[in-house]
Amino acid sequence: MSVRAITPDYKVQARDRVENFHGNQIVYVAWDRHLMFCAPFAYALPPTMTFAELRDQVMPEAFGLHEEFAIINWEKATWLLDNQSFTPDLNQSLQAQGVGHKSVLRFQTPELTGFQGKAV
Amino acid sequence: MSAKKLNLKDKYRLLTRDLDWEYSYVDRKKAFPYEEFEGIKITDWSKWEDPFRLTMDAYWKYQAEKEKKLYAIFDAFAQNNGHLNVTDARYVNAIKIFLTGVSPLEYQAYQGYAHVGRQFGGAGARVACQMQSIDELRHVQTQIHAMSHYNKYFDGFQDWTHMHDRVWYLSVPKSFFDDARSAGPFEFLIAISFSFEYVLTNLLFVPFMSGAAHNGDMATCTFGFSAQSDEARHMTLGLEIIKFLLEQHEDNVPIVQKWIDKWFWRGTRLLSIVAMMMDYMLPNKVMSWKEAWEVYFEEAGGALFKDLARYGIRMPKFVEVTEKEKEHVSHQAWWIFYNYGHAAGFHTWIPSDEELDWLSEKYPDTFDKYYRPRWELAKKMEAEGKRFYSQALPQLCTTCQIPMGFTEMDDPTQIAYRSSDYEGEKYHFCSDGCKHIFDEEPEKYVQSWLPVHQIYQGNCGGASVEEVLRDYYKLNLGADNLDIKGSPDEQRWKEWKGVA
Numbered sequence: 001m002s003v004r005a006i007t008p009d010y011k012v013q014a015r016d017r018v019e020n021f022h023g024n025q026i027v028y029v030a031w032d033r034h035l036m037f038c039a040p041f042a043y044a045l046p047p048t049m050t051f052a053e054l055r056d057q058v059m060p061e062a063f064g065l066h067e068e069f070a071i072i073n074w075e076k077a078t079w080l081l082d083n084q085s086f087t088p089d090l091n092q093s094l095q096a097q098g099v100g101h102k103s104v105l106r107f108q109t110p111e112l113t114g115f116q117g118k119a120v
Numbered sequence: 121m122s123a124k125k126l127n128l129k130d131k132y133r134l135l136t137r138d139l140d141w142e143y144s145y146v147d148r149k150k151a152f153p154y155e156e157f158e159g160i161k162i163t164d165w166s167k168w169e170d171p172f173r174l175t176m177d178a179y180w181k182y183q184a185e186k187e188k189k190l191y192a193i194f195d196a197f198a199q200n201n202g203h204l205n206v207t208d209a210r211y212v213n214a215i216k217i218f219l220t221g222v223s224p225l226e227y228q229a230y231q232g233y234a235h236v237g238r239q240f241g242g243a244g245a246r247v248a249c250q251m252q253s254i255d256e257l258r259h260v261q262t263q264i265h266a267m268s269h270y271n272k273y274f275d276g277f278q279d280w281t282h283m284h285d286r287v288w289y290l291s292v293p294k295s296f297f298d299d300a301r302s303a304g305p306f307e308f309l310i311a312i313s314f315s316f317e318y319v320l321t322n323l324l325f326v327p328f329m330s331g332a333a334h335n336g337d338m339a340t341c342t343f344g345f346s347a348q349s350d351e352a353r354h355m356t357l358g359l360e361i362i363k364f365l366l367e368q369h370e371d372n373v374p375i376v377q378k379w380i381d382k383w384f385w386r387g388t389r390l391l392s393i394v395a396m397m398m399d400y401m402l403p404n405k406v407m408s409w410k411e412a413w414e415v416y417f418e419e420a421g422g423a424l425f426k427d428l429a430r431y432g433i434r435m436p437k438f439v440e441v442t443e444k445e446k447e448h449v450s451h452q453a454w455w456i457f458y459n460y461g462h463a464a465g466f467h468t469w470i471p472s473d474e475e476l477d478w479l480s481e482k483y484p485d486t487f488d489k490y491y492r493p494r495w496e497l498a499k500k501m502e503a504e505g506k507r508f509y510s511q512a513l514p515q516l517c518t519t520c521q522i523p524m525g526f527t528e529m530d531d532p533t534q535i536a537y538r539s540s541d542y543e544g545e546k547y548h549f550c551s552d553g554c555k556h557i558f559d560e561e562p563e564k565y566v567q568s569w570l571p572v573h574q575i576y577q578g579n580c581g582g583a584s585v586e587e588v589l590r591d592y593y594k595l596n597l598g599a600d601n602l603d604i605k606g607s608p609d610e611q612r613w614k615e616w617k618g619v620a
Contacts, residue, residue: 003561006157006304014545014566016573026573028515028548033533036497038452038459039523040535041512044576062512082546083537102546104515104537118493119533 018101025101027094029059032108033119036066040104047095051088068112080106135175140243154239158304161369165242168364171356172248179251183258190346194265197339203273205336207403209613210604214401215267215340216276216466217393218328221293223263224284228297229312230256236305245364248357252313255350262346266339274609276465276600283465286580287593288571289393289457291521295568296390300383302564307379309361315383318358319424321351322416323391327398327406334404366431373432382560384436385553388445389520395450396457399479400471408482413446438553444529447483451491456525458498462509463585465595467604470498490532507603513572513585518547518565519554526550542566 003010018025025047030040041062045054055074063069079086082103089097099105114120126134143151155162174182196202206212230253237249271277284290300311329344331337365372395409407415425435454468461468471479476495479487501508514523528534538549542562549555558565574580581592589595599608614620 001560003563004158004304005563006154010563012563012567014543015568016566016570016577017545020577021573022578024576026576030515030535032535035455035494035527035533035535036508037510038456038525039514041510042515042572042576043512062510065508065511082539100546102548104539104548114493115497116493118490120493120497 016102021101025094027054027099028102028104029054030104030106031063031066031069032106034066034068034109034112034114036115036120037062040106045094048093050091050093051097051099052090054094055088055090068109068114072109072112076109076111078108078110080104080108131177132173132175135177136170136247137243139247148241152239152241154305155241158306159371159375160304160306160365161371162241163368165240165244167367168242168244169360170244170248171360172251172353174251174353176251179254186346186349187258187262190262190342191265193342194269194339197342198269202338203270204616205338207335209274209609210401210467210469211335211337211403212270212274212609213276213466213468213604214328214331214397215270215337216274217397217401218340219263219267219277220280220283220287220465221290221393222324222328223260223267224281224290225293225297226256226260226263228294228301230254230260232297232301232308232312235301236308239305245361248360249309252354252357255354259343259347259350262343266343269339273612275596275607276467276609278596279594282594287465287595288463289460289522291569291571292393293390295521296386299386299564306361306365309357310365310376310379311383311386313354313358314362315380316387317351317354318362319384319421320387320391320417321355322420323412324394325351326416327394327412330406331398331402334406335402362428362433363431366428366433370432377433378560380433381437382557385438385551385557386520388442389522389550389554392449392453392522396453399450399482400454400475405478408479409450410446410482413442417442437556438551441529441551441553445526447486448490448527448529448532451479451483451487451494452525452527453522455491455494456514456523459508459510460514460523461603462601463589465593465600467602467607467609469604470495470502486532502605507605513575515548516570516572517550517554518568518570519549519557521568521570522550524548524550 016026021044023046024044027043027045028040029043031037043054043058045058049058060069079088081099086105149156203212233249233253233256237246237253240246240249267277284294300308303311325344325347329341332340332344362376365376398406398409398412406412425433457464458468458470476492480492483491498508514525516523524535524537526536528536536551538552538555540547540549540555540559540562543566545566547558547562547565549558571580575585575588580588582588586597589601590597595601604610
């Protein structure tokens, strides 16, 4: 469907195109079933950043507030990229492995069940 | 020679319908350029029944009387230090949300009705909208005056218009009204007069006004009463516009249904802030959000939609989702603000033990299972001296602009993710309702001014979050924001009350 506009051929540019972010792209990251964090985090990241840099340098500041974050076994953690199962390559850039502008990255740690085992 | 005195009926005709005239040198379509593009078909404007039955001079007299009484009470409230009679300093934070989030919408309504009050071809509809426009201006003024007293004694009231235009969570109410005002005039009336003022307004006004009454806030309570007779008139406009459009042409039915679907969902998302106010912010509770939803939407709204069925109108889309959401939405919303309490223009806190028990009692199926553990964690961390605030910005829903904190209703520990692709870009939503609204009119929502993305685009000043909050939002950091515990608001309150 499209909007009914009073202007014929109403055309606009999307406000959040990647070129508006000064060389960065937006990537959303969430830890499933850990609702201490009320919502996924939004990061502005260089597309050339490696997955290791994202995981080990960017994510700890916010996710590290959860006491389970330090004990995650990353070998066992699983990931979803835009709702598809995904195996990150730590040494490759985000761009090179398909983590694009406004992609959603979610990770699951089934052995860590959150505060009181209640997904918090 | 004395002028002949008009009887009421003549006066009414002269001052409403008779304000119209035949156009001799301008094409009527050019005089009313907004009337057709939405696809609405009007065959006979004379069928419009004026909802207010009020002439301007009577209106003026009536409102002036109310105003006199209202301001007498405001004066008494100020002279008697009325702010000391509220239940607790926590209560005032609900009023901060009202001033920054709701009062500016009254101003937007004033502008919106002034605009459509020019655009309808029918004089009756124009006059009704113009009168409502003046009402809305009165409401914003009386609200400012009622709350100005609190500005002398509490933080967070000082820059509310500025905050409304810029602060992240206030983009939720602001974009709601921007959406309505950038629609055509008929959609505006279905959005605001019908879906909001008629179907959902009781869920905004009753909680705030009875919340005020239950918590000793005479000023807010009084403007609420003073606005009530206006609101009753506004509801009749809401009902008239829907009946009029549905009776004018059968082709209007699907268009109107689409707008009801959209604005019902937009409204429920907007009301999530009222939900958390009722369940978490009022020291003396009125009723739970769930109870309010059942009384004011499920019962009252259910009867209304039964009446509308004969026109071929059904219940709004996604109404079945709201039946489940009433168990969750207030808890999820307050948790968002607790997480981001460092970035809010009001204070947040952990519910007291009695309040946690009240929530368990009101929400027996969900609170202990899903939400008490969140507060237990917050309590534990606070006790360890580690009251936590989220250290990264949240992802927002493209349509309602609320952080993506709502969960799947059938799996309440899983955040709900919805997305659409449009012209090569990804868009994310908190719910099927918000995704549906986007998919119907993507051209509109690809322009969403999402505060988090705007910060990252460098459009909100400074490089750090602190600079954005201090310089762009104009929050007094350390006073307006953070937990109520240890805040200047709390310290002053304790001094006034003589408690250590």
